[in-house]
Amino acid sequence: MESPLRYTLFEDLDELRTRLRSLTSGRRAIWVTESNCADHCLDRIGIASAGIVLPPGEEAKTAEQLIRLWSGLTDLGATRGDLMIAIGGGALLDVAGLSAATYKRGMGLVYVPTTLLADVDASIGGKTAIDFEGVKNGVGTFYTPEEVLIAPAFLSTLPELELLSGWGEILKYSMLTGFSVDEDLWGTAEVAPSLIRRCIDYKIEVVASDPLDKGGRRQFLNLGHTLGHALEALHLSKGEPVPHGIAVAAGLVMEGYLSLRRDRLPQEDLMRLARVVRDHFSPVSVLCTEYEQIHTLARQDKKLRSTEEGVPVVMLDRIGKPAPAELFTPKELDEAIDFYRDFMQI
Structure with a gap:
């Protein structure tokens, strides 16, 4: 199945500005962003202000902020023919996409991701969601934007933890496809456009084969996410948020161990993965007293069927398979x- 997703990778912000002017010529644009992006990104593409500004990060992915978006669209007199341009990180794109999908049963939508994680993952695939009742992405739907406009120039605005978060998703893609990354690049803003494109093209190809995530190959994109999401939700509940990609990196090690336990992943592959995470990613703390909570949160995984016992975890037969x-x-x-x-010494 051919993917309906259209994305463009821009070498500089002048090219992005030109494309945005073309998209909004003769069509009303409603800009939606988050506070960090409003401060650091909008002026770089010639936008004075956004119509709707949400809190940064996961604070935007709540029912309260979704209602704020619907109310803001109503106050602005938005119609289905208008174009929402959502500019920000993955969490902002998730909630903005859900609002665009549901407002008047669907309005125009364009994504302008500004973080590495959003570039390589969150902006691609058509998933939209908010967190609900302590569950990551507990409520959402599928809604494909008309275009995704990616400008790696925005990466220079990111703090170290946000860059690491994006590299966590790149690590996932390297485990899925087998490509390697130069040791000196992990965690930096020096991300080659070819590497971004490689991640995107792989995800588009997988999504096209299973667009509504019905248990086909698309489940592979959740590698590291069953336990990664549980860790992320655990820390959110404690008021100590962990960036998504850093939680995923931890989840990749844990789930890699489970693949080893089922006599799938060779030990040398697990150790190669674990060393990358130890050497380049911040450790994610887990107390012994929190294990049961991790079990409960992992049972919320969307791959689980109601008749099943246990927690579903995507397997690796080897790196790249x-x-x-x-x-x-x-x-x-x-x-x-x-x-x-034990491996991370925490």
Whole structure:
């Protein structure tokens, strides 16, 4: 199946500005962004202000902020023929996309991602969501933007943790496809456009084969995310948010261990992955008293079917060869968390 997604990678912001002018010629644009981006990104593309500004990061992915978006669109007199241009990181794009999908049953939508994570992952694939009742992406739908406009020039505005978050998703793609990354590049803003394109093209190809995530190859894109999302939700509940990609990097090690435990992933591949995470990513703390909460949060994974016992985790047969999810018991999850904590010395 051919993907309906259109994306363009711009070498500089002048080219992006030109494309935005073309898109908004003869069509009303409603700009939606987050506060960090309003301060650091809008003026770089010639936008004085946005019509709707949300809080940064995961604070934007709530039912309250979704209602704010609907109310803002109503106050602005938005119509289905108008074009929402959402500019920001992955969380902003998620909630803005959900508002565009549901406002008057769907209005025009363009994404302008400004973070590395949004460039390589969150802006691609048509998923929209908010977090709900402590569950990551608990409510959402599928809605493909008309275009995704990617400008790596925005990466220079990002703090170190936000860059690392994007590299966590790049690490996932390297595990799925087998490509390698120069050791000196992890965590930096020196991301080659060819690397961004490689991640995007792989995701588009997988999504096209399973557009509504019905249990086909698209589940592979959740590698590291079952336990990564659980860690992320755990820290959000404590008021100590962990960037998504850093939680995913931790999840990749834990889930890699589970693949090893099922006699799939060779030990040398697990150790190669674990060393990258240890050497380049911040550790994610997990207390022994929090293991049961991790079990509960992992059971919220969208791959789980109501008749199944256990927690579904995407497998790796080797680096570059993912396999369908298998179910794991709480005891097995505990062993995986223990492995991560011991290896990271936390």
